[in-house]
Amino acid sequence: MKSLLQRALVYVLALSVLGLSSPVVVEAQIIGTLAAVEAQQRDKDLATVNGALAREEVRQKMTEMGVDAQQLDARIAAMTDSELRSLATDIESMPAGGDALAVIGIVFLVLLILEAVGVIDIFKKFP
Amino acid sequence: MTPDDPPMLYRFIPFLFLALAGCVSHGPALNAIDRSLPERVELTETPFFPQEDYQCGPAALATVLRASGVDTTSEALVPEVYLPGRQGSLQTELIASTRTHGRLPYLLAPGIEDIAAELAAGRPVLVLQNLLLRSLPQWHYAVVVGYDRDEEQVILRSGTTQRLVMSTRKFQKTWALADRWALLPLQPGDAPARPDLDRYMAAAAGLEATGRVDAATASYTRAQSLWPQAALPWLGLANLAYARGDFPVAENAYVAAIERDPTNAAARNNLAETLARRGCVNDAKREIVRALEFAQGTSLEKDVMATATRLQGLRDEGTCPAS
Numbered sequence: 117m118k119s120l121l122q123r124a125l126v127y128v129l130a131l132s133v134l135g136l137s138s139p140v141v142v143e144a145q146i147i148g149t150l151a152a153v154e155a156q157q158r159d160k161d162l163a164t165v166n167g168a169l170a171r172e173e174v175r176q177k178m179t180e181m182g183v184d185a186q187q188l189d190a191r192i193a194a195m196t197d198s199e200l201r202s203l204a205t206d207i208e209s210m211p212a213g214g215d216a217l218a219v220i221g222i223v224f225l226v227l228l229i230l231e232a233v234g235v236i237d238i239f240k241k242f243p
Numbered sequence: 244m245t246p247d248d249p250p251m252l253y254r255f256i257p258f259l260f261l262a263l264a265g266c267v268s269h270g271p272a273l274n275a276i277d278r279s280l281p282e283r284v285e286l287t288e289t290p291f292f293p294q295e296d297y298q299c300g301p302a303a304l305a306t307v308l309r310a311s312g313v314d315t316t317s318e319a320l321v322p323e324v325y326l327p328g329r330q331g332s333l334q335t336e337l338i339a340s341t342r343t344h345g346r347l348p349y350l351l352a353p354g355i356e357d358i359a360a361e362l363a364a365g366r367p368v369l370v371l372q373n374l375l376l377r378s379l380p381q382w383h384y385a386v387v388v389g390y391d392r393d394e395e396q397v398i399l400r401s402g403t404t405q406r407l408v409m410s411t412r413k414f415q416k417t418w419a420l421a422d423r424w425a426l427l428p429l430q431p432g433d434a435p436a437r438p439d440l441d442r443y444m445a446a447a448a449g450l451e452a453t454g455r456v457d458a459a460t461a462s463y464t465r466a467q468s469l470w471p472q473a474a475l476p477w478l479g480l481a482n483l484a485y486a487r488g489d490f491p492v493a494e495n496a497y498v499a500a501i502e503r504d505p506t507n508a509a510a511r512n513n514l515a516e517t518l519a520r521r522g523c524v525n526d527a528k529r530e531i532v533r534a535l536e537f538a539q540g541t542s543l544e545k546d547v548m549a550t551a552t553r554l555q556g557l558r559d560e561g562t563c564p565a566s
Contacts, residue, residue, distance in 0.1 A: 146516050147546050149479040150448035152509035155542045156475075157441055181328025191323060194339035196452045203335055211421065212331030213371055213384035214297040 150196055167197035170204040177207050269415035270423075273392045276356040284362045285389030285398055286310070291405045292317035299402055300324050300332025303384035304340060306400050307369045311428045313344045331382060334371060337426060342453050346428035347462050349435050349446045353423030355397075355415060358387050360436035361427055367400075368427050373420035382421065387414075431461035434469055444475045456483060474504035481510070485517065493517055508538035512547045519554055522562035527554055 171192060178188060195203070202210070230236045290309045294302035294317070301320035308315050323340045324332040341348035351357045351368065358368050367388045375381035385407070389398035397414040401407040418425075427435060431450070435443070447462035460483055466476035481496030497514035500507055511534035519527035531551045538547040 145546075145549075146482060146485055146513040147509040147543060148448070148452060149475070149482050149509075150445075150452040151543065151546070152478055152507070153441070153444050153448045153475060155509065157445065178326070181326050183326065184322060187322045190343065191336065191339060194343045194453050195335060196449050199335045199339070199449075203333070207329075207333070210333055210335075211371060211373075211380065211382040212326060212329035212333055213300050213303075213382040214329075214331030 150198075154198060167200065170197065170200040173204040174200050174207065177204070181207070269412070269419040270355055271415075273355065273359065273390055273395055273397075273411045276359055276392075280356070280359050280363050282393065283389070283391040284359070285391075286362060286365065286367050287388075289367045289386065289388045289400060291400050293403045293405070295321075297330040298325055298332075299384045300337060302402075303369050303386050303400070304332075304337050306386045307367055307426070307428050308341070308344055308346065310367050311346055311430060313346065313428075315344065332384065334424060334426075337369070337384075338449070339453075341426070341428045342450055342455055342458075344428075345431065345455065345458050347431050347433070347443075347446050347450060347458065349427045349429050350442055351425040351427055351435070352437070352439055352442065353425070355411070355418075357437055358425060359390055362387065362389060364436040366427060366429075366436075368425050370418055370426075371421040371424040372414075372417040374417055377420055380420070383417075387425075431458035432465045434465055438469055440466070440470050440473055440475070443469070444473075444479070447479060451479060451483065456486075459483060472503055474500040474507045474510060477503065478507065478510050478513075481513065485513065490517055490520060494521075506537045508534045508541065508543050508547055511537065512543070512550050515550060515554060518563075519557060521564075522560060524554070524557045524559040524563070526563060527557075 174195075175188060175192060178191070179185065183191065192200070227236065290306055292302040292305045298317065298321060301324055302317045304324060305315055305317040305320050308320075320340060323343065324336045326333060326336065338348040338350075351361065358370070361368050367386050369384060369386050372383045372385060373380045374383050383402070385399045385401035387397055387399055390396065390411075391398070395411040397409050397411055399407040399409060399414075429435065443462070443466055447459055447466060450462060451459035459479065463476045463479035463483070466473070467480070470476065477496050477500035481493045481500060484490075484493035484496060494514065494517045497510050497517060500510040501514065504510070511530050515527040515530035515534060518524075518530060531547070531554050534547045535551055538544045
């Protein structure tokens with residue numbers, strides 16, 4: 117004779133099996149225009165990093181780089197997934213346009229070194 | 244060789260510089276560009292924002308955004324584009340901020356002729372320059388506001404200089420070292436002087452992807468009239484219609500996109516979704532098979548596979564209205 121417990125167990129198992137085999141409702145998702153444009157423009161360079169992951173990484177790096185928490189969301193929201201991915205990997209090295217005046221300093225430094233090692237001799241008029 | 248002569252090695256230094264300067268061509272002189280462009284242009288009305296320390300990014304961006312009709316200033320843009328940890332601004336952030344202000348961030352083709360054409364159309368152009376060396380870069384943003392063919396000169400708003408006159412040669416060199424990056428903020432619906440479909444659609448799709456629906460709609464509509472035979476503007480408008488739930492409009496626009504480019508896997512995938520949504524499962528399955536065929540080996544393959552798998556689980560209920 118089967119106990120009530122055994123019968124209940126059979127029911128639960130049957131329900132769970134049915135639940136598994138029933139069609140899983142997946143939200144229909146169309147392909148975005150940008151994904152289509154990018155697919156045409158570069159056939160290689162396939163995205164390896166997940167967009168949401170990249171977003172989180174950029175958020176963290178930009179915080180470390182001193183971006184105000186209040187501005188962070190708006191700045192990141194205006195970027196596309198592929199832009200976030202390239203920032204996530206290259207934010208430390210990609211061009212950051214800054215000060216033109218610093219050039220003068222670097223050129224001066226290079227001249228000073230060349231002078232010190234005797235390659236050039238342009239500062240001789242100064243004591 | 245007298246003792247006063249410098250060592251042999253140093254005699255070669257001038258030649259080394261000549262080799263560096265002379266062997267590399269950085270692009271044509273202004274004299275060589277399209278004759279139909281004016282002799283000289285200078286957009287004297289372009290605003291000027293003298294930059295604070297390291298902040299040529301906000302200053303240059305404010306200059307071109309103001310010229311395109313956005314009411315902003317250099318200081319207002321600092322919190323949007325300045326990255327303290329890099330003591331500068333990234334190109335990506337200038338593009339993103341252009342979107343935030345409702346402008347289409349069009350990246351010009353890498354030629355001085357394209358800049359000249361924009362100036363002739365009355366639009367200043369933001370450029371990235373590398374003022375030093377490829378191995379030791381000094382990145383700087385400036386705004387080109389004019390050129391003079393006779394003098395071989397380019398006129399810039401740069402740093403703290405309101406009117407910096409630079410030889411074409413030096414400009415070409417510093418610009419080439421920054422991969423000839425040039426940003427033109429356009430009012431949505433406006434077209435650049437020398438429109439390029441891929442560049443225009445990439446910029447417009449970026450607006451759509453970041454939720455600037457009105458600006459994207461205006462840009463796709465303009466692209467449609469600029470390139471009547473192109474599929475992508477139709478795809479863009481179809482996706483916008485789908486996103487707002489206007490499925491009949493979306494379906495027609497997907498069909499129009501596929502008529503223009505039968506190999507467009509994204510349009511076929513999205514048409515399949517739209518068909519399935521109104522009960523035409525068999526039509527949808529037919530469509531997704533074609534989509535799979537054209538998506539193979541592209542970055543869309545995974546997405547199309549996902550749609551195909553989902554459609555596989557659906558059964559045709561015979562609810563598709565006869566066409």
